[in-house]
Amino acid sequence: MELVFVILGSLCILYFAGIVLYAGLSSLFPCIWAAGGLFFYGLALLLHFREKFSFLAAFEMPVFIQYILGFGIGILLILFLAVEGCILSGMLREPSKDLDYIIVLGAQVNGNRLSNSLLLRLERAEKYLEENLDTKAVLSGGKGKGENISEAQAMYAYLEKHGILQDRLILEDKSVNTNENLKFSLEILDQREKGKAREKSIGIVTNGFHIYRGVSIGKKQGCTHLEGVPAKSNRFLQVNYLVREFFGILKDKAVGNI
DSSP states (O other): OOOOOOOOOHHHHHHHHHHHHOOOOOSSSTOOOOHHHHHHHHHHHHHHHHHHHHHTTOOOHHHHHHHHHHHHHHHHHHHHHHHHHHHHHHHHHOOOOOSSEEEEOOOOBBBBBOOHHHHHHHHHHHHHHHHHHOOOOEEEOOOOBBBBBHHHHHHHHHHHHTOOOOEEEEEOOOOOOOHHHHHHHHHHHHHHTTTTGGGGGEEEEEEEGGGHHHHHHHHHOOOEEEEEEEOOOOOHHHHHHHHHHHHHHEEEEEETTO
């Protein structure tokens, strides 16, 4: 078991180092892998010293605490697998044709440069708009730290440059998270559709791992015909995204967004 913990700790540390070297630390979440590595190394050291020093070997956790910990870990594992199953199901869905609107969710813009996640979303949106000529797109995302322009403006510039007509593009440039993406976009569409936006067929364009949460938030806000339009994700970062999304879904569920 000591060797297993060493291997798990090493994998976590190596993955954290890979994320830093490959993509940098645009958020603190990848540090969870470094923390996980230290945790597993700590368990390995505990087992090692327990065998070496008799006073540690004499220490035994009470049975009822072992049962409580085991039960808690089991529940957490079941919850994690259930949520990840929902996330994966969203990644595999194919959108309907000729949706009335698609809402493209924003992602980080580095100065004026699109992040890889946002570029993949825009490539998927471009493809859908080219194949469904009557569909219009809401480009949703405000201006955050380190961004010279809003995410909506960056998306607009990309799609216009790639031949999507301006009259098919609608900007929403105030939102700062997924809940606001949907809320503010639907408010804009309500103005266009005389308060009946939530009755229209709408697709949410975002990276596959984010589809389930985006669609769930939109349905909570009253959309009756809402579906995902999954974009690709960076393969190396996929595990990090899937774990991060688990916590994102729990947070949105806790605050009532889902």
